[in-house]
Amino acid sequence: MTAADLKKGERAIITEVIYCDLQCKLLEMGCYCGKDIEMLYKAPFGDPIAFDIDGYTLGLRKEEALKLIVELK
């Protein structure tokens, strides 16, 4: 499953960041393998999505969240 599939309040671990032109940007923002991630809120129409990445809030568009493969905790 990807980070875009997480439901509100669900916590997961990032297992892979899919290679794309945003991969570096996502890594730099702390979304690397092994990192905890929690889905916090969705904007109206379900996009963008806000996540809790180890204590800070990160907003990602849905297409960007699809690049994060996660495993439920």
Next chain:
Amino acid sequence: MLNLNNLDELPLHIVLVGNPNTGKTTLFNTLTGQNQKVSNLPGTTIEEKKGFFDYDGVHVNITDLPGTYSLYPNGEDEQITTQFLLQHSDNKIDAIVFVADASNLERNLLLYTQIADLGVPTIIALNMLDVLEQKHIAIDLGKLSVELQALISPINARNGNGIKQLKNTILKTKLAVQRNFFSPTEEQKKLIALQTTEETDYTRWHIIFNQFKYNKIEGEARQQFEAIVPFSDKIIAEETSKRFSIIHPIVEKVTLKNTAKEKTLTQKIDAILLHPVWGFLIFFTTLFLIFQSIFRLAEIPKGWIEDLFSWVTVILKNNLTDNTFSQLLCDGILPGLAGVMVFLPQIIILFFILALLEDSGYMTRVSFITDRLMRKFGLNGKSVIPLIGSMACAIPSIMATRNIENKKDRLITILVTPLMSCSARLPVYTLLAGLLFIEQNNAIIDLRGLLILGMYIIGFVVALLFAFLFKLILKQKQRSFFVLELPDYRLPKWKNISITLKLKIKDFVFNAGKIILIVSVILWFLASHGPAKKFEAINQKYTNYTLADRALKIQSERLEASYAGSLGKTIEPAIKPLGYDWKIGIALITSFAAREVFVGTVATIYSVGNADDESAITATLSKQTNGETGEKTYTIAVVLSLLMFYAFAMQCISTMAVTYRETKSIKWPIIQFLYMSGFAYLLSFIVYQLFK
């Protein structure tokens, strides 16, 4: 780590580097106080903030670089930071102060390790330890300092705690040496060997990478390079992962976490502000309040400024002998200055509210909830505030687009912003609406008000449509993305806001103001001067009239004989298809200084004594007839056509000046002028022909 040799007393140059939202700007303000200056870096719209402080007999210059998450840049401002740091010997950087958010240590340290590898003496100013405390997390600073082999100075940029110790440390950082975190791979080293500068391996690697990325290495050399290291984002990804594999264990070792996870205050507030229903309601209420305060609140000081200028003008006119100089002063320079100053209340209010929203952290939430909608039109969540703001005035709004990172999104926002109906159009709308509904003033619903509301809605819809068009036309090199940190909410800091306001006001008065003033003087000249023979003839003609009557008649005939008058007659053939005569033509030309000049100009043309009395103008206009055909000049068709023209034509030289300043290219204000005026012309033509 520290080598306590003699410290020389030469001035130091330090730079502030850090992630966005770490309190870097607050620290800069705390360190420098009023001793700061903002200038645009050459050839860019990126601001360079410089300041200084004196401490213990040493003069310390500070440059505040744009916040960035990594040395591998994503946007224009991040690129500036990297370039500036790579040229550290040219820029004479003695030390880097790395501002880190303690509550977000791991991600912050990524950039720190990159900076440390550049080999410039670096000190960590660890900010927001109080936020960490609220989250029930503790950091062992001693341990962290040992692990990173770095000088760490805990600070609270907001209340000034730890600043003195930081300054002490800054004077010694020049001698600090930090550990190395990442060494380029063997392949990368082969490339680096081709460089002969005396930098660290990592700096040399970045220099090569930059040259490669921005196509400064071409042809055979490029192929040669690529044979050694295939350039792709993978290299960056690998490096970033390696760095985190060093940072993560360090952070684990030095932090004491409270495992019980409870919602933070920010998360509690976000539950409401980002709520699908409440979030939108609160957002629209905020917009409504912004709109109201720009509109209503600004009117009061605006009135004072207008009164002040007319008072000064009257006094000067009564006390100066009537000559070209006093006319230039009273009819050219003073109205021009007034034209600059009347915008100030709106600019101050708009920027105050924007700074408040930005500083508190709400602005990023607005972008978050509107991004989806705006994206469809080639805009971005961050375009919303400028668009709303331009219902008051496009000038501060265009300046407020600076925080849109994506170049294309920002450009489109700048291009369509002036399509929104600004407050300068309001007097024109009011006058024209009065002409349309002259007999229906007593209806239960004020039809004029309804018409004006309609004009605002049309403006917004057309702005979105053109944004969509530009999205299709403009080419995009940079990918549009929305990876946005939503920072914790914080109480706005008044010092930050007042400093921001001061800089913006100075910026407006001295840059945009200059151009408004010059154009006003030119317009004054054109409208008050003309061929001497014609002017003399007019004076002769009215020698027998009573004084008051004569003054008005002469004024109106002089306008006709003036250069502006002949211009109006020259453009008459072009505006005839829209239903306008040469008199309206003059008003169109003078409206170029600012749209509201329309009202004053028609008042002068038709010799209405008091330009402040709107009903008098309406009455006079409705009686005007065409000299040749005897038909009414202001028919419904003409009024509607004028409405469309004033809604969409680019008639604001100040806006074009600001567009030029913000895009650094004469191309964009010209395009803005052509597409807006072209569209206005077309629409006015259609409307006039339909209702004729």
